[in-house]
Structures are given as C-alpha cells and as structure tokens.
Amino acid sequence: MTELNLPFNQPTILDKIVAQTREDLVQKKKRHSAADFRSFQLYEAPRRDFKAGLRKEGCIRVIAEVKKASPSKGIIREDFDPVRIAAQYDEAGAAAISVLTEPHFFQGDLAYLGQIRPEVSVPLLRKDFIVDFYQIEEARAAGADAILLIATVTSGAQLSELLHAAKEAGLQCLVECYSRDEFEALRFSEVEVVGVNNRNLKTFEVDLHRGLSLLAEAPNEVVKVSESGLSTPHDIETVLEYGVDAALIGEHFMRQPHPGDALKRLTENFS
Numbered sequence: 437m438t439e440l441n442l443p444f445n446q447p448t449i450l451d452k453i454v455a456q457t458r459e460d461l462v463q464k465k466k467r468h469s470a471a472d473f474r475s476f477q478l479y480e481a482p483r484r485d486f487k488a489g490l491r492k493e494g495c496i497r498v499i500a501e502v503k504k505a506s507p508s509k510g511i512i513r514e515d516f517d518p519v520r521i522a523a524q525y526d527e528a529g530a531a532a533i534s535v536l537t538e539p540h541f542f543q544g545d546l547a548y549l550g551q552i553r554p555e556v557s558v559p560l561l562r563k564d565f566i567v568d569f570y571q572i573e574e575a576r577a578a579g580a581d582a583i584l585l586i587a588t589v590t591s592g593a594q595l596s597e598l599l600h601a602a603k604e605a606g607l608q609c610l611v612e613c614y615s616r617d618e619f620e621a622l623r624f625s626e627v628e629v630v631g632v633n634n635r636n637l638k639t640f641e642v643d644l645h646r647g648l649s650l651l652a653e654a655p656n657e658v659v660k661v662s663e664s665g666l667s668t669p670h671d672i673e674t675v676l677e678y679g680v681d682a683a684l685i686g687e688h689f690m691r692q693p694h695p696g697d698a699l700k701r702l703t704e705n706f707s
C-alpha cells in the first residue's frame with residue numbers, strides 16, 4: 437500500500453508498536469515458555485462463541501471496547517475501571533467486549549481479560565498486535581475467546597498459519613484490514629469474521645464510507661464488522677445501510693460518564 441502523505445522510510449506508529457511487541461516477546465519468552473500456559477487455570481475454561489452473537493438481521497450488534505488510551509488520542513479516560521466498564525457493557529446488551537491488552541501505546545493489560553471474564557456473560561476479544569503463535573497460547577491462558585489479527589501486520593501464509601493456530605487453540609478471530617489490497621488478499625474460506633478499520637493506523641485519518649464499501653464486498657456468510665470512529669446514530673444507520681452486521685466502538689463510550697448508558701442510547705433505535 438502506498439502512503440503518499442508520509443515521508444519516505446519514516447517508521448509509522450504501527451511499525452513502532454509491532455517492533456515494541458516483538459521486543460516484549462523476547463522478554464516474555466524468558467519468563468514463560470508457550471507450553472507453560474497449559475497449566476494456567478483459565479487455559480482449560482470453556483470458550484464463548486464470539487461469532488454467534490455478531491449477527492442479528494436488521495439490528496446493529498456492538499463489540500464494545502475497554503480502552504484507556506490510544507496513540508492517536510493519548511489518555512481517553514482517566515477514571516478507568518475495566519471491570520466496571522465491561523459489566524456496564526454486558527448489561528447494556530453488547531454482543532462482545534473488546535479488551536485492549538497492549539501496554540505501551542494503549543495502556544492495556546493482559547490481566548484485564550481474567551478480571552473481566554467472571555463478571556460478564558459475553559465473549560471477550562483480545563485486542564493486541566498478534567505476530568507470534570506464543571501470543572495465541574497466552575491469549576487462551578489469559579481468558580480470551582477471540583483474538584484480533586491485523587492484515588497490515590501479518591498477511592498471506594503467516595496470517596493463515598495464525599488463523600489455523602487460533603482455531604486449534606479454540607479461539608475465534610476477527611481479521612482486520614484497512615486497504616483494498618489487504619481486503620482482496622484475504623482468503624474468505626478461512627476468515628469467518630472480517631473487520632475493516634475506518635481509521636488508518638498509519639495516519640489516523642477516519643473515513644467511514646471507504647471502510648463500509650469494502651465490507652459490503654465480503655461474501656454473505658462472512659460476518660462483517662465496521663471498526664473505529666463511530667459515535668452517532670447516523671453512523672449506525674449508515675453501517676446498517678451497507679449491510680454490515682456489527683460495529684466496534686471504543687472511544688465514544690469511553691468518553692461518556694457511564695459507558696453502558698452510552699451504548700444503550702446509541703443502539704436503542706437499532707436493536
């Protein structure tokens with residue numbers, strides 16, 4: 437993908453996050469081998485069906501996100517209690533909860549998954565930058581039901597291998613892409629849930645219609661998720677007009693005093 441508005445050869449924020457993730461992995465592997473995760477209590481817990489809740493004809497399904505900070509916005513919510521926020525989302529009818537676990541750029545924590553899990557009934561998506569099989573075992577041990585795989589970060593054979601490994605580990609995947617090239621390179625025989633990020637992770641620009649037009653091209657049997665920058669009933673109406681099943685929403689909810697009420701208000705006419 438060409439980014440004409442970026443200086444040549446400058447590392448993007450995404451490059452930096454992935455480099456940091458790889459560095460962290462070196463340290464983590466010294467502490468635990470992937471096989472060690474098998475002895476974690478949550479490793480054997482039954483998984484919740486992420487995909488099943490994401491499609492309801494004529495309704496918007498919401499993956500509500502627990503996110504303290506982001507590289508584009510800095511701290512989004514000072515008063516951040518991940519378990520309380522997740523419980524509100526669950527009560528407000530979220531189809532799933534996305535939990536940022538990346539620590540350096542999003543101030544996330546892997547431990548949030550295990551803390552949230554017993555307090556909610558819906559599936560949990562681990563939102564992180566997965567580049568290694570190790571992180572799949574780690575996600576299972578931490579209590580995730582599904583993981584995000586980002587086509588901008590991992591594509592082709594590597595993406596297929598991670599998808600396969602996740603399936604083996606009993607985890608479902610949300611495969612996120614940004615560009616048309618990434619979208620067209622996806623093997624829809626392997627991808628059950630596809631997301632298009634409306635925000636360019638390199639420049640942070642948001643373009644809802646660009647993302648939705650791409651999603652509309654996905655095969656019928658694939659669950660479609662519109663991600664990022666959604667905040668108004670008009671946005672939700674637009675998402676539904678494109679035949680998209682679910683919306684992934686973080687910042688808008690996290691900026692409201694009561695994120696659960698914000699979710700109810702946003703979806704009351706579409707559920």
Ligand SMILES: O=P(O)(O)OC[C@@H](O)[C@@H](O)c1c[nH]c2ccccc12
Nearest residue numbers: 633663664665666684685686687688
């Ligand atoms: O907070 P927003 O604009 O509602 O967006 C949520 C989610 O789509 C966004 O956090 C996100 C989408 N893809 C990602 C990949 C990594 C980290 C974060 C993301």
